[in-house]
Amino acid sequence: MSPPSTTPSSTTTVVEASEIAETVARAVREGGRFAGLLGAARPDAPPVLRAILAFPERFEIYESALATTRRLPALTPLVPAAAWYERELHDLLGIVPVGHPHLDPLVIPSDDRSLRRGEEGERGRAGGATARVGGTGVFSIPYGPVRSGVFESVEYRIETTGEEIHQLAPHVFYKHRGLERRFRELPYEDAPLLAERVEGTCSVAHAVAFARALECLGEVEVPRPAELLRVLHAELERIAVHLDSVIRHTEGAGQAEAFARLSLHKERIQRLRAQLCGHRFGRGVVVPGGVSGPPSADGRRVLDEVRRIQAALADDLDALMSTPSFLDRLHGTGVLAPEVVEAHGALGPVARGSGLAEDSRLARPYGAYRDLDLEPAVLTREGDALARQQVRLFEIGQSFHLVRQALDQLVEGAQGPWQIEVPPSRGLALSWVEAPQGELLYLVEAEPGHLVTVKPRTASFHNLALFPQAFGGDIFTDFVFVEASFGLSIAGVSG
Amino acid sequence: MAWVWRGLREGIVTTRYPRRDDGYGPGYRGSVRVAAGADPSVLPARPVEAAPSEQVSGAEGVMSGPDAGSGGGPGVLGLSDVVDRCPTGAIGIASRIPGSETLQIDRGGCILCGRCVDARPDRFTFDPRVETAALSRATLVVPQLDASIGEAQALEGLRSDLWRRVKALRRSVHIRHVDAGSDGSEEWEVAALTNPVYDVGRLGIFFTASPRHADLLLVTGVGTVGMASALRETFAAMPEPKIVVAAGTDATSGGLLRHDAANCGVGAIVPVDVWVPGSPPSPFSILHGILLGLGVLLKIRSTQ
Numbered sequence: 118m119s120p121p122s123t124t125p126s127s128t129t130t131v132v133e134a135s136e137i138a139e140t141v142a143r144a145v146r147e148g149g150r151f152a153g154l155l156g157a158a159r160p161d162a163p164p165v166l167r168a169i170l171a172f173p174e175r176f177e178i179y180e181s182a183l184a185t186t187r188r189l190p191a192l193t194p195l196v197p198a199a200a201w202y203e204r205e206l207h208d209l210l211g212i213v214p215v216g217h218p219h220l221d222p223l224v225i226p227s228d229d230r231s232l233r234r235g236e237e238g239e240r241g242r243a244g245g246a247t248a249r250v251g252g253t254g255v256f257s258i259p260y261g262p263v264r265s266g267v268f269e270s271v272e273y274r275i276e277t278t279g280e281e282i283h284q285l286a287p288h289v290f291y292k293h294r295g296l297e298r299r300f301r302e303l304p305y306e307d308a309p310l311l312a313e314r315v316e317g318t319c320s321v322a323h324a325v326a327f328a329r330a331l332e333c334l335g336e337v338e339v340p341r342p343a344e345l346l347r348v349l350h351a352e353l354e355r356i357a358v359h360l361d362s363v364i365r366h367t368e369g370a371g372q373a374e375a376f377a378r379l380s381l382h383k384e385r386i387q388r389l390r391a392q393l394c395g396h397r398f399g400r401g402v403v404v405p406g407g408v409s410g411p412p413s414a415d416g417r418r419v420l421d422e423v424r425r426i427q428a429a430l431a432d433d434l435d436a437l438m439s440t441p442s443f444l445d446r447l448h449g450t451g452v453l454a455p456e457v458v459e460a461h462g463a464l465g466p467v468a469r470g471s472g473l474a475e476d477s478r479l480a481r482p483y484g485a486y487r488d489l490d491l492e493p494a495v496l497t498r499e500g501d502a503l504a505r506q507q508v509r510l511f512e513i514g515q516s517f518h519l520v521r522q523a524l525d526q527l528v529e530g531a532q533g534p535w536q537i538e539v540p541p542s543r544g545l546a547l548s549w550v551e552a553p554q555g556e557l558l559y560l561v562e563a564e565p566g567h568l569v570t571v572k573p574r575t576a577s578f579h580n581l582a583l584f585p586q587a588f589g590g591d592i593f594t595d596f597v598f599v600e601a602s603f604g605l606s607i608a609g610v611s612g
Numbered sequence: 613m614a615w616v617w618r619g620l621r622e623g624i625v626t627t628r629y630p631r632r633d634d635g636y637g638p639g640y641r642g643s644v645r646v647a648a649g650a651d652p653s654v655l656p657a658r659p660v661e662a663a664p665s666e667q668v669s670g671a672e673g674v675m676s677g678p679d680a681g682s683g684g685g686p687g688v689l690g691l692s693d694v695v696d697r698c699p700t701g702a703i704g705i706a707s708r709i710p711g712s713e714t715l716q717i718d719r720g721g722c723i724l725c726g727r728c729v730d731a732r733p734d735r736f737t738f739d740p741r742v743e744t745a746a747l748s749r750a751t752l753v754v755p756q757l758d759a760s761i762g763e764a765q766a767l768e769g770l771r772s773d774l775w776r777r778v779k780a781l782r783r784s785v786h787i788r789h790v791d792a793g794s795d796g797s798e799e800w801e802v803a804a805l806t807n808p809v810y811d812v813g814r815l816g817i818f819f820t821a822s823p824r825h826a827d828l829l830l831v832t833g834v835g836t837v838g839m840a841s842a843l844r845e846t847f848a849a850m851p852e853p854k855i856v857v858a859a860g861t862d863a864t865s866g867g868l869l870r871h872d873a874a875n876c877g878v879g880a881i882v883p884v885d886v887w888v889p890g891s892p893p894s895p896f897s898i899l900h901g902i903l904l905g906l907g908v909l910l911k912i913r914s915t916q
Binding site: 226263265266269270290291293294295298299302303304306307310311314315316317318320361375380381387388392395396397401409413432436606608609 | 699793
C-alpha cells in the first residue's frame with residue numbers, strides 16, 4: 118500500500134491492526150476526542166480501518182490494513198463511544214472486533230444479507246437491547262418502525278415496567294439504503310448528488326463537506342463570493358432544522374398555536390431558499406470548487422424578507438419561551454450529564470446543552486466563517502431538553518446574523534467568480550463542517566477521476582448512540598421531547 | 613400578546629389551491645420538460661459522419677462533443693452525451709426515425725439535478741408548475757409520443773376505476789404515512805401539509821396514527837429491503853377502499869439510490885395508485901397527488 122497523503126488539517130499514521138485499539142485509547146487519554154472509526158472496502162483486499170481523533174488544532178487519523186481474517190481487538194472496551202462504529206463495521210464489512218460487548222446488528226437487519234458485502238462474521242443477538250434489564254414486570258415494547266405521526270422509520274425497543282423507560286435500543290436498519298456501496302458505484306461527477314441525499318434535511322451541509330474534501334485534495338481556494346453563498350445557504354438550512362426541532366417540541370406539548378406559527382415561519386424559510394436557488398432544500402447550489410451560480414433572487418429583497426422573518430420569529434419564540442405549560446415539559450427531561458457527554462465526545466446542540474462548547478465554525482473555521490462574526494453559544498450545564506432548546510434558539514439568532522452578514526457582502530457587488538476548476542487528484546482528505554446536528558466529517562479517498570471511498574460521519578450517527586443514556590427516570594410521555602431535543606436524522610444513521 | 617392576536621394580525625396565509633393555481637414562483641424547479649417549440653420532441657438528425665461511439669464522451673466528463681442538435685455550437689454537449697450524463701438514466705432518445713430523433717424524460721426517475729438543463733438549455737427547461745403527479749407510471753415519461761387511442765382509453769379506464777373505488781373518501785380522507793427509506797426531506801414536505809399555508813384539514817384531509825383508520829397510504833423512500841414487510845403489513849391492515857400514493861422520485865423509481873434489484877421504489881412492494889415525482893416532492897405536489905387520486909381535482913375544476 119502506498120503511504121497515504123497528508124492533508125493540511127489532518128495527519129495520518131499507519132499502525133498495525135492489532136495495535137489500533139490501544140493507540141486510539143492512548144490518544145483519547147491524552148485529550149483527543151474520539152470522532153469515528155470508519156472502514157473502507159478494497160476491491161481485492163481486506164478493508165482498511167481508520168480511526169479519527171479530534172484535537173484542538175487538527176485531526177489525527179490512525180489507519181490499519183486488516184488481515185484476511187478481518188479480526189482485530191475491539192476498541193469498545195477501551196473507548197465505549199466506539200460501540201456503534203464497530204457494530205457498523207461488522208455489519209457492512211464483516212470485520213470482527215474481538216471482545217466487543219454486544220455485537221448486535223445495527224444497519225443491516227440480522228436475517229438479511231442481500232445488502233451485505235464482505236464475508237460473514239460472527240453475528241450477535243438479533244434485535245437485542247444494548248443492555249438487558251431484568252426483574253419482575255419488565256417487558257419490551259417495539260416502538261416502530263412505523264410510528265404514530267410523520268416520522269422517519271426507526272424502531273426503539275423499549276424496556277419498561279409500564280410507565281418508566283428503563284432502557285431502549287434504537288434499531289435503524291429498517292431504512293438502510295446502502296449508501297457506502299452506492300458511493301463506490303457512482304461515477305465521480307454523480308457523487309455530490311448522492312452526498313446531498315445522505316441526510317436530505319441538511320443537503321447543504323453535506324454538499325459543502327463533500328466539496329471541501331475534493332477542494333482539499335485539489336488544493337484549490339474557493340472564490341470568496343461562492344464561500345459567502347455557501348454560508349448563506351448553510352445558515353438558512355440550520356435555521357430550518359433547528360426550527361423543525363422546536364416545532365416537534367410544540368407538537369408534542371400540544372401547543373397548537375405555537376405549532377402553527379412556527380410552522381409558518383419554517384415554510385417561509387423554505388420558500389426563501391427556493392427563491393434563492395429553485396430548490397426548497399438548496400440542492401444543486403454547492404458544487405466542488407464553489408457554487409453553481411449566483412443567487413436567482415435579488416439580494417436586497419431577500420435581505421428585507423430575512424429581516425421580516427427574523428423579527429416575527431423572535432417575537433413568537435419569546436412568547437413560547439414564556440409559556441410555563443410548555444417549559445414544564447422540557448425542564449428536567451432527558452438529562453445528559455456533562456461527564457456522559459464529554460466521555461462520548463457528543464456533537465452539536467446535544468453537547469452544547471450539557472456544557473461542551475465545541476463548534477467547528479469557531480474551533481476550526483472554514484470558508485467564510487474565518488472572518489464572519491459569530492458568537493459561541495451561551496452554555497448551560499443542565500443537559501436537559503430545555504437546555505438543548507435554548508442552545509438551538511441562540512443558534513437560530515446567530516444564523517440570522519450570519520445570513521445578514523453574507524447577504525450584505527453579496528449585495529455590495531459580488532459579481533463572482535462563483536466556481537473554479539478542481540483538478541482531479543489523488544489522496545486521502547478529511548473535511549469537516551458544522552452541520553445543524555453538529556460536526557459532520559467526510560473522509561474521501563480519491564484516484565484521479567475516481568473515488569475509492571466516500572464515507573460521511575454524521576453527527577446523527579455519533580449522537581444517536583448517546584440517545585439511550587438520556588432516559589434517566591423519564592416516562593413514555595417524555596419520549597417525544599427527548600427525541601425532538603436530539604433533533605437527529607435517521608437517514609444519516611442507517612446509511 | 614396572546615397567541616390568537618398573533619395569528620389574526622398575520623391575515624390569511626393559507627393557499628387557495630386547488631381552487632386557484634399556486635406555486636413557488638417562476639424560478640422553481642418543479643419538473644424538467646423537453647423544451648417547448650413548434651414540435652418540442654422532434655430534433656434534427658445528428659450528423660451522419662459522427663459515429664455513435666465517438667459521441668460518448670460523457671464518461672470522461674468532457675464538456676464538448678459532436679452536437680446533434682441544430683442549436684449547438686462549439687463546446688455544446690451532444691444530445692447523446694446529455695443522455696449519458698443523466699445520473700439516473702432518466703433521459704432517453706425514444707425513437708430513431710431517420711431524419712428526426714425524439715427526446716423523452718422520465719420524471720419518475722428525474723432527481724431535478726438540472727444537469728441536462730445546464731448543458732442544453734435549448735432542449736431542456738425547468739417547469740415551475742407544481743402539479744406533477746400522475747395516475748400511471750407510464751405517463752410520467754414526457755412528452756407522451758404517439759400515445760395510441762388504446763393507451764388513452766386504458767388511462768381513462770384506470771382513472772374512472774380508481775375514482776369509483778374511492779368515491780366515498782372524497783369529503784374526508786385519513787392518511788397513514790410510512791417512510792420506506794427516504795433521505796428525511798420527504799417527511800418534512802409531508803409534515804408541511806399540516807402547516808397554516810397548506811392546511812389540508814380545510815380539504816377534509818387528516819393524518820392518522822393507526823392504519824386501521826386510514827384510507828390513504830402515503831409512502832416515501834426508495835423501498836428498502838428492511839421496510840418491505842412493515843410496509844406490506846401497514847397496507848394489509850388498512851380497510852377497503854384504500855389508495856396508495858408514492859411520494860417522491862425515490863418512492864417512484866429509487867432515484868439515485870436504485871442499484872441492481874434493491875431500492876427500486878415502493879411500487880415493487882405495494883400497489884401504487886398515484887405517482888408523485890420530485891426529489892423531494894413539494895407539499896403542493898404531494899397535495900396534487902392526493903387530490904388527483906381521490907378525483908377531487910376533476911370535481912373542483914368541472915364546477916368552476
